[in-house]
């Protein structure tokens with residue numbers, strides 16, 4: 001039998017953006033329901049085990065990593081830093097990032113949801129939505145096999161793939177070429193303590209094997225996940241040369257190919273590279289990492305030019321500090337930096353549907369072009385857009401003026 005519920009705000013997707021959005025709406029005193037298809041929280045941070053949070057700190061050659069944001073995102077990052085027992089790292093180019101432990105990420109998200117008395121459906125997926133007079137009225141989900149209808153006042157799509165816009169037949173921002181997917185896996189028993197050196201050793205051996213036709217030429221797209229080498233264990237990330245298309249079966253095919261690569265690569269390292277002589281493959285992240293998906297159409301479309309010119313907005317809701325990072329299937333990463341010691345902002349319009357009054361977006365499915373999302377998808381920015389979308393959805397549910405809410409977000413976060 002179908003269950004029918006009423007709530008103020010529904011959040012679809014329990015990744016970094018979804019958790020931030022749910023907490024923000026709950027902090028405004030509203031009843032919030034979170035829907036997540038997995039049995040745990042964190043999204044890409046915990047399913048694909050991406051390993052570092054980017055976009056939290058100023059883009060600067062200063063060795064001290066200084067937050068570019070305050071409020072919820074900083075609170076979350078500080079808790080994660082302490083629970084993961086790590087500190088920020090930085091590159092010679094000036095990007096700073098925070099390594100974290102996957103279990104700590106999951107636990108912090110769950111604690112936040114429980115503390116804020118947010119209702120949650122795990123193992124739940126969206127079936128369809130009801131829209132009337134350009135307002136979302138309800139979502140219909142299947143939760144643990146049972147149909148549930150949730151009537152709502154406002155909704156935030158944090159699915160990473162604009163699942164609500166798809167269900168409501170709204171215009172989507174699609175890419176001709178989605179960024180390359182990657183698979184993270186863990187090897188233990190590694191006899192090298194310096195991460196940089198390990199990366200160099202690995203790359204030299206892989207290049208030589210590729211040049212001698214022992215390995216395919218894509219096997220050089222392997223990276224050490226920064227900050228992960230601890231107690232002789234290291235997380236490695238391999239880029240998958242197969243196109244991400246979203247066609248039926250594509251995800252499964254990507255995962256199958258990824259598992260084959262992980263097997264071949266780990267065997268090669270164990271047999272051919274001294275530092276891995278006594279190592280073994282101990283873990284593969286539960287999901288392949290899909291970097292970009294379909295975005296929703298908002299009142300404003302963030303562009304690569306906005307990012308690279310460090311554009312600021314009167315209605316800004318996030319300070320964004322990460323370069324445009326493009327991972328193509330047939331090459332290693334391609335990075336476009338903006339001016340050192342500067343940043344761009346994300347305006348509120350990127351989070352608000354241009355057709356449905358009570359529909360908001362956050363995280364990697366905000367209204368942005370391919371180039372802009374190649375920067376704005378990192379988690380420091382997803383946490384900020386999540387929190388802001390939660391505040392904006394709460395204002396919509398309470399019929400409060402959006403301008404006042406944006407000023408509050410700016411005071412709290414920026």
Ligand SMILES: Cc1cc2nc3c(=O)[nH]c(=O)nc-3n(C[C@H](O)[C@H](O)[C@H](O)COP(=O)(O)OP(=O)(O)OC[C@H]3O[C@@H](n4cnc5c(N)ncnc54)[C@H](O)[C@@H]3O)c2cc1C
Pocket residue numbers: 012013014015016017018035036037038041042043044045048050051052053054055124125126158159160161163181182183288289290291362363364365377378379380382
């Ligand atoms: C290989 C890789 C490496 C990366 N490296 C970094 C990095 O080093 N640092 C960094 O900051 N960022 C990195 N990123 C980017 C970052 O991890 C993601 O962009 C970010 O985590 C997205 O957060 P989100 O909350 O928007 O979406 P997601 O994390 O994708 O969360 C979406 C959630 O929605 C749920 N969901 C989706 N559809 C449905 C549905 N129909 N019903 C119910 N639930 C649904 C999903 O299960 C998921 O939990 C990387 C990404 C990848 C793939």
